[in-house]
Amino acid sequence: MERIGPGSVIDGFTLQSKFAKGGMGALWNATKEGIDYPLVLKMPFLDPGQDVSTIVGFEIEEMILKRLTGPHVPKFAGSGDLSATPYIAMELVRGENLETYLSKAPLPVAELKRIAIDISTAIGALHRQKVIHLDLKPENIFLTTRGAVLIDYGLARHLALPDLLAEESSVPMGTPAYISPEQVVGHRNSTASDIFSLGCILYELATAEKPFGEPGTEAGMRRRLFQSPTPPRDITPDLPRWFQEVIQKCMEVDPARRYADTGQLLFDLNNPDQVVIKERKPKKAAGFLAKVTQFFSKEKAEAFALPSLSTAKNSNDTTVIMVAVDLADGADPLAQTVRSEAARILWTAPSAKLACFTVLKTRLIGEDQSVGEDGKSAYVNRLVQLKDWAQPYELPEDLISYHVIEALDPAQAILDFASRNDVGHIVIGARGSSALRRHLGSVSAKVVAESLCSCTVIRLRKEEHEAMNREQQEVSLP
């Protein structure tokens, strides 16, 4: 191959200037006719003596980047035959690198929350394409006008494709400050690993400290298998408890105890008042007993937590299920059927979170009767009603949440909530299909037509519906 320099043309890509060079290869600014976004060409050194992991990392990035789409990844523009002229051409991402935020840490919670939502959304988009990044760290994250963009897929894993790194190396592959415990012991198949790394990043943004420092040895990296870091609020006391909880839940040693997916993480980030604060044992104590306990918990970590990795959730299962119930007439037969049908759906997704949702129709100003006879606001009454309706689910409190929303347009309120919280499945009841209702438009019809996720509409059979109507008429008679 002839010498590469500014002005060289490779498969139509014209090299402009070299802007970075490392042990693995060089990065070039480039242009190509017909491509209107800025380009970067990654050109590895694939010398015969080159370390195998460099070659494999390049193969992986080429394999995965070309299969990814959407705003949260750099656009793939082309690649060269690895055995002839190896290169990957991709969009040069313009935006703020997350590293620039580290010097400003600890960040205020509003900013932490915004950044966390952006990155979680980007990770979720990756996971939905069956890709796990496995090397999330500030320098691989850009905050841009189109949301967070994740770069560098050299350690990534596509769950439907061969894991080219799996058998190439026995040393942990990742960045010591952010690598997940399961990666330290060589597991590369869990989307939960990215959630752990995000937890480390948020920890650092919230405290200005790396949770595990920057261990230089494998033994140092293994410490995170049995030792949790200093709670963030011990370093930044004004960090809200809920945000500390979010960080700690991302950083659970056992992947099964982390957020089941970015959907549940986004849910907590969007609904801080619904975050359940868990008691966590203090990090470590001095003394013999503590050492014994630690030893035991290390054993336990290796014996129990890690084997569970293989069964850790990895699918694209729905993990936030929203059940929208109309309680204006109390827990009527339709509301009861909605409850039992939602229970069936929940049964098929045991780790899913259930968001119970009801709309309190607001009246026009001046007609407000929000305070009832017993002095309680209609809102509180409805919340009590909703919790009572949901009581038979008997779900642990971190897997259920309650939302009473005041709105004029119930369907729109349901749709807004679902899209904001990355809901994967909406369960909603439908009243009968009278001509009048068809004319006015039903709530469920609008939800089904416009929602971006699966919807299940629950209807009573004709006789059940008629019986319900009769009952309600009798009740309303004086």
Added chain:
Amino acid sequence: MRIAFLTDIHGNLEALNATLLAVRGGGFDQIVILGDLVGYGPDPIAIVETVGALVGEGAICIKGNHDAAACATSSGMSENARIAADWTRDQLHAPHLDFLSALPMSVTQDDRLYVHASARSPEKWPYIRSADAAAECLAATDTRLIFVGHTHIPVVFHGLPGKPPSTFIPAANVEMPISSLRRAVTVVGSVGQPRDGIAAACYGVFDTGQRTITMKRVPYDHSQTAEKIRRAGLPFWLGDRLAFGK
């Protein structure tokens, strides 16, 4: 260039017809049949004639152990296979047997070797069921990619040259990339008697430009094949297994 690999048809006309329907609509530049046209199944004549026509149109066809057995003896086979091989030999006429016996043991095309069992002692029909067997196969040839059949279980053994290969079981219809740096033994799943627990017929695809390998699956009416097997007086199990892909 897009290449379709069909192997281990084993006298199953329903599976072959369904597969060819998919292949003909798939825009392929080359069809390669990796052997075992006959044996086990009830339609050896129709299969040999169909494949013969394909070869006339430019398809490549390799000899499998059941094709060899139909022309010679059935020694060294399991009981069901031997009964079926003897039955098959009785069915076929001289031109069919001539066609089978004239099939080559292997063909090399560009950087690819096509062989029924393994590049290592192909005439002994070893099974490539492990990365070790794949490594032996890779060591026996200097072609970069080897395509085989024989085990009825689709799997790709791939690795950088000089490194022990890794095992990958591609999901049905998902393209698996194989970079130009790698060597690989691709074991294509069976058209006529899948044994990987999936009843649908399997054929392999290699796209030389994209460098992707895909195991495609085609559902077919296996109950009809099983019925023919029973009527032909062949062992019932040879028909029953088709429903389970075992």
